[in-house]
Amino acid sequence: MKLTVVGTGYVGLVTGTCFAETGNYVTCVDIDAKKVEKLSGGEITIFEPGLEKLFARNLKDGRLTFTTDLAAGIADAEVIFLALPTPPGEDGSADLSYILGVSDHIGKLLKDYKVIIDKSTVPVGTAEKVHAAIAKNFSGEFDVVSNPEFLREGVAVDDFMKPDRVVIGTTSERAKKLMNDLYAPFVRQGNPIIFMDEKSAELTKYAANSFLATKISFMNEIAQLCEKMGADVDMVRKGIGTDERIGKRFLFPGIGYGGSCFPKDVKALIKSSKEVNYEFKILNAVEDVNELQKLHLVSKIKAYYKESLKGKHFALWGLAFKPNTDDIREAPALYIIDALLAAGATVTAFDPEAMKNVQRLLDDKIAFANDQYSALHHADALIIATEWSEFRTPVFEKLTSLLKSKVIFDGRNLFDVDHVRELGFYYESIGRP
Numbered sequence: 559m560k561l562t563v564v565g566t567g568y569v570g571l572v573t574g575t576c577f578a579e580t581g582n583y584v585t586c587v588d589i590d591a592k593k594v595e596k597l598s599g600g601e602i603t604i605f606e607p608g609l610e611k612l613f614a615r616n617l618k619d620g621r622l623t624f625t626t627d628l629a630a631g632i633a634d635a636e637v638i639f640l641a642l643p644t645p646p647g648e649d650g651s652a653d654l655s656y657i658l659g660v661s662d663h664i665g666k667l668l669k670d671y672k673v674i675i676d677k678s679t680v681p682v683g684t685a686e687k688v689h690a691a692i693a694k695n696f697s698g699e700f701d702v703v704s705n706p707e708f709l710r711e712g713v714a715v716d717d718f719m720k721p722d723r724v725v726i727g728t729t730s731e732r733a734k735k736l737m738n739d740l741y742a743p744f745v746r747q748g749n750p751i752i753f754m755d756e757k758s759a760e761l762t763k764y765a766a767n768s769f770l771a772t773k774i775s776f777m778n779e780i781a782q783l784c785e786k787m788g789a790d791v792d793m794v795r796k797g798i799g800t801d802e803r804i805g806k807r808f809l810f811p812g813i814g815y816g817g818s819c820f821p822k823d824v825k826a827l828i829k830s831s832k833e834v835n836y837e838f839k840i841l842n843a844v845e846d847v848n849e850l851q852k853l854h855l856v857s858k859i860k861a862y863y864k865e866s867l868k869g870k871h872f873a874l875w876g877l878a879f880k881p882n883t884d885d886i887r888e889a890p891a892l893y894i895i896d897a898l899l900a901a902g903a904t905v906t907a908f909d910p911e912a913m914k915n916v917q918r919l920l921d922d923k924i925a926f927a928n929d930q931y932s933a934l935h936h937a938d939a940l941i942i943a944t945e946w947s948e949f950r951t952p953v954f955e956k957l958t959s960l961l962k963s964k965v966i967f968d969g970r971n972l973f974d975v976d977h978v979r980e981l982g983f984y985y986e987s988i989g990r991p
């Protein structure tokens with residue numbers, strides 16, 4: 559099949575590459591000419607484990623091409639995926655200007671039947687708006703489908719190639735058949751394509767992300783209780799996670815959820831609810847808890863130093879919002895850095911992939927180290943903000959010799975509490991005694 563993906567960010571690039579890998583011819587369109595030039599020349603623009611190999615293979619075989627020209631990009635395609643940004647507007651609602659702007663343009667270019675697919679995360683009613691934007695300029699037959707994406711950064715290729723489920727919102731039989739053919743190679747027994755109406759598909763995406771964010775905020779509150787009551791959140795997590803009704807995943811407390819999706823999608827669902835006169839009380843609390851949790855580690859640090867961080871120097875391991883990505887959008891580490899700098903401290907950071915992005919953002923406000931150990935020189939303490947696997951088993955002798963004092967504030971519960979304390983470290987983590 560010939561298809562077009564408009565937008566070559568995380569979702570667009572993974573979608574385009576994975577559909578090319580299953581034998582389709584994919585043209586990716588982006589307004590960012592530099593990005594298109596890089597991608598056309600074989601340079602991948604995101605760090606995503608496993609993607610580069612597939613990308614290179616399909617680019618070489620001519621199944622994956624890139625252009626800035628929307629007209630040329632969609633000319634031969636049967637389906638057009640919209641993988642465009644939907645950032646939060648000032649009031650928290652999803653900004654649909656990218657989606658509707660491109661839809662309007664597509665309406666002016668259409669000549670024959672095509673299926674236009676919303677892959678972006680969009681509020682309920684967007685498929686109707688996309689339909690109207692296209693219909694303004696095109697009176698022929700076309701369908702608009704909602705097909706939300708559930709991939710996680712860092713494991714995006716696996717999530718796309720072996721999805722738990724594919725959600726497709728359409729009431730058109732013609733579009734349903736096309737979508738079924740397109741996704742057939744990805745769905746395995748027991749991992750179904752779930753067809754539904756467009757609005758339900760749109761809400762499914764927000765419900766999924768908001769539910770997962772709720773699980774995290776809930777566990778962060780349990781962690782707060784553990785700290786106050788002397789219980790161990792690791793034990794409580796294991797104790798409840800073994801109940802299949804609760805499940806083991808997404809129960810890890812830490813320094814709050816970040817990334818390009820949870821914060822914006824929780825906000826957008828709160829806003830959409832308000833628009834239909836419904837106050838989504840649980841989600842308001844989920845957000846409040848997350849705001850507090852992002853600075854919980856800083857409160858511990860301030861308490862340890864009796865509220866005065868002036869002149870203190872910290873080594874910070876981890877900048878990305880989670881491991882295996884270079885993405886720093888809404889990364890809790892950035893909030894921690896801001897708070898430390900505001901309190902008069904200095905920071906040297908190390909992250910295996912995300913340093914160049916933070917450097918662009920913060921310039922010389924903090925220092926960067928070439929590896930995790932050189933970040934420790936002259937530091938009063940080590941702070942851990944991302945659970946990269948290389949941080950899990952450090953050489954503690956090096957920490958002892960390089961840090962000014964043996965002090966660790968761990969926002970990701972990486973180490974065994976007893977072991978680290980036996981080695982003589984002052985060690986604080988989240989929700990553990």
Ligand SMILES: NC(=O)c1ccc[n+]([C@@H]2O[C@H](COP(=O)([O-])OP(=O)(O)OC[C@H]3O[C@@H](n4cnc5c(N)ncnc54)[C@H](O)[C@@H]3O)[C@@H](O)[C@H]2O)c1
Pocket residue numbers: 564565566567568569570587588589590593641642643644656659660677678679680707708709710711818819
């Ligand atoms: N990042 C994720 O893990 C993820 C997962 C699932 C769903 N989503 C959703 O998918 C959507 C896209 O997210 P993303 O992270 O890929 O975004 P992104 O910001 O990484 O990429 C968006 C791309 O669209 C391009 N673009 C902007 N305007 C354009 C235009 N008029 N024409 C062509 N290209 C244009 C940008 O240049 C950019 O390359 C969002 O709605 C997001 O919520 C993201």
Ligand SMILES: O=c1ccn([C@@H]2O[C@H](COP(=O)(O)OP(=O)(O)O[C@H]3O[C@H](CO)[C@@H](O)[C@H](O)[C@H]3O)[C@@H](O)[C@H]2O)c(=O)[nH]1
Pocket residue numbers: 679707708709710711712767770774807808809810811812813814815816817818819820879880
């Ligand atoms: O037990 C947990 C699990 C996650 N997190 C944090 O939650 C955030 C989000 O993590 P994750 O969901 O793994 O990353 P994303 O790549 O943002 O993926 C989410 O957002 C995507 C965009 O909508 C969806 O497609 C995915 O299904 C959804 O998991 C990160 O800051 C994590 O550190 C925790 O604090 N505790």
